[in-house]
Amino acid sequence: MKRGTLRTGLRAASAVAALSLLLAAGCSSSTATSGTTAASKKANLAITFLPKNLGNAYFDTSDKGGKKAIDELGGTYAEVGPAAAAPDAQVQYINTLTQQGVGGIDVSANDKAAICSALQDAMTAGVKVVTYDSDTNPECRNLFINQATADGIAKVEVDMIAKQIGDSGEVAILSASANATNQNAWIDLMKADLASSHPNIKLVDVVYGNDDDQTSFDKTAGLLSAHPNLKGIISPTTVGIAAAARYLSTSSAKGKVALTGLGTPNQMRQYVKDGTVTAFALWNPADLGYLAAYATAALIKGEITGKTGDTFTAGTLGKFTVGANSTVLLGDPYQFTKDNIDQFNF
Ligand code: RAM
Numbered sequence: 001m002k003r004g005t006l007r008t009g010l011r012a013a014s015a016v017a018a019l020s021l022l023l024a025a026g027c028s029s030s031t032a033t034s035g036t037t038a039a040s041k042k043a044n045l046a047i048t049f050l051p052k053n054l055g056n057a058y059f060d061t062s063d064k065g066g067k068k069a070i071d072e073l074g075g076t077y078a079e080v081g082p083a084a085a086a087p088d089a090q091v092q093y094i095n096t097l098t099q100q101g102v103g104g105i106d107v108s109a110n111d112k113a114a115i116c117s118a119l120q121d122a123m124t125a126g127v128k129v130v131t132y133d134s135d136t137n138p139e140c141r142n143l144f145i146n147q148a149t150a151d152g153i154a155k156v157e158v159d160m161i162a163k164q165i166g167d168s169g170e171v172a173i174l175s176a177s178a179n180a181t182n183q184n185a186w187i188d189l190m191k192a193d194l195a196s197s198h199p200n201i202k203l204v205d206v207v208y209g210n211d212d213d214q215t216s217f218d219k220t221a222g223l224l225s226a227h228p229n230l231k232g233i234i235s236p237t238t239v240g241i242a243a244a245a246r247y248l249s250t251s252s253a254k255g256k257v258a259l260t261g262l263g264t265p266n267q268m269r270q271y272v273k274d275g276t277v278t279a280f281a282l283w284n285p286a287d288l289g290y291l292a293a294y295a296t297a298a299l300i301k302g303e304i305t306g307k308t309g310d311t312f313t314a315g316t317l318g319k320f321t322v323g324a325n326s327t328v329l330l331g332d333p334y335q336f337t338k339d340n341i342d343q344f345n346f
Contacts, residue, residue: 043301044103045075047293050093052108052134052180053085053211057264058238058285059108061346062133065289066106072315073297075103085177085211087111094118098125104296106289107141108133111179116140128299132292134182135327142299142306143326145292147283148333150182153236154189156281156333157261158198161232164258164278168200169231172223174244174261176211176237186236204230209240216243224253235261241280245271265336265344272338281333286346288330291317295328 049066051059063079070077080097082089087110095118097105105122109115109131119129119140132145147153161171173190175183187206194201204227209216216239224230235241241263248254254276263280271277294314295304304310310322320328336344 043297044101045070045073045297045300046078046102047075047104047106047296047300048078048080048097048102049289049292050090050097050105050107051079051081052110052176053089054079054081054083056211056239057267059133061264062108062285062289062292065284065286065291066293067289068286069290069293069297069315073293075297077293078102085110085180087177087179088114090115091118094122098122098127101125102127103300104128104130106130106132106145106292106296107136109136109181110134110177112136112140112181114179128296130292130296130299132288134180136181138325141326143295143322143328145288145295145328145330147285147288147330149329150185150189153262153281153333154186154193156335157186157234157236158190158193160260160279160281160335161234161258162198162201164260165201165231167198170202170204170227170229171232171234172205172207172227172230173203174216174219174223174233174235174237174240175206175208176240178208178210180211183236190234190236209235209237209243211237211239213239213243216240217247220244220247224251224257230257232258232260235259235263238262238264238267238282241277242267242271245276249274249276262333263336264346265341266346268336269341272336272341279335279337281335283330283333284346287317290315291320291328291330295320 047070049063067077080093116137123129129141130143131141135144194203207219209219233244235244241261244259248259249271259277260280262282291314298304298312304312306326308322313319322328
């Protein structure tokens with residue numbers, strides 16, 4: 001397993017509890033300090049996280065990891081974001097942050113192109129732009145912090161569903177929003193892997209729950225009624241898999257239609273314990289946010305520019321090197337089952 005993968009998973013429980021207290025104390029407000037003047041030598045470590053949407057447990061955890069790093073660095077953390085994961089919903093937040101003169105923006109993109117010119121304006125104004133979790137086009141950001149390789153994420157999902165359905169039968173994908181860069185990359189690679197290595201598995205549908213719980217729940221019902229022979233659902237989104245598990249857990253399809261994909265242990269625990277789900281995967285979102293914040297600070301301080309071969313230290317996660325296309329890799333995806341799920345609390 002590569003360095004960084006879930007290494008802080010086991011101590012996440014106490015960290016999350018401590019961070020919750022900090023957040024409750026008001027540290028998550030969206031105020032950002034104004035930019036440094038040209039004369040000031042002090043790095044502007046006002047770094048704001050902009051997730052795909054608010055109210056998603058995955059981003060709650062990733063952004064708390066960002067806050068932990070920014071606290072360690074003596075900077076100012078903030079989080080802002082839209083209620084719905086719509087393609088251009090993040091533009092207004094980016095424009096406001098640019099006007100406020102933040103030092104850095106860490107964004108998980110709902111659309112790789114729709115937020116591009118707003119991010120380019122931010123960079124022109126001196127803001128460092130880091131994508132994490134879901135990338136933009138490369139010219140719209142200084143760095144992308146990748147949770148795991150797209151190949152690795154696609155492969156673990158295909159391997160899990162193949163194992164769960166005996167490598168044969170109809171499957172469907174319940175994704176996030178239709179434009180999400182990360183899910184779309186993973187879906188393309190899953191399709192290729194299914195076609196080349198699993199001739200007896202047929203992908204019959206791809207539907208989009210928009211990372212909205214109710215929409216994802218309804219789309220699960222729709223898949224089951226549209227495909228009576230469905231043997232499995234892959235949901236490469238923590239919102240989708242939790243909603244699908246909730247639907248399946250009380251339906252006659254429980255135990256007959258397999259469900260796997262990417263989920264958080266806390267959202268999936270009850271469905272693993274009640275037999276709705278046998279295995280799913282993820283990385284540690286808190287480590288992802290933590291790494292993104294340290295990378296942003298390294299850019300702001302001028303320690304790195306984002307070119308291949310640049311190195312920086314991300315606090316307790318250790319040293320990282322910028323790879324091709326200004327991308328930094330956290331680690332490998334990790335599988336959760338009933339045998340290990342209780343070791344994790346995020
Ligand atoms: C959801 C979001 C996020 C994705 C995870 C797996 O929380 O779509 O972008 O990385 O699922």
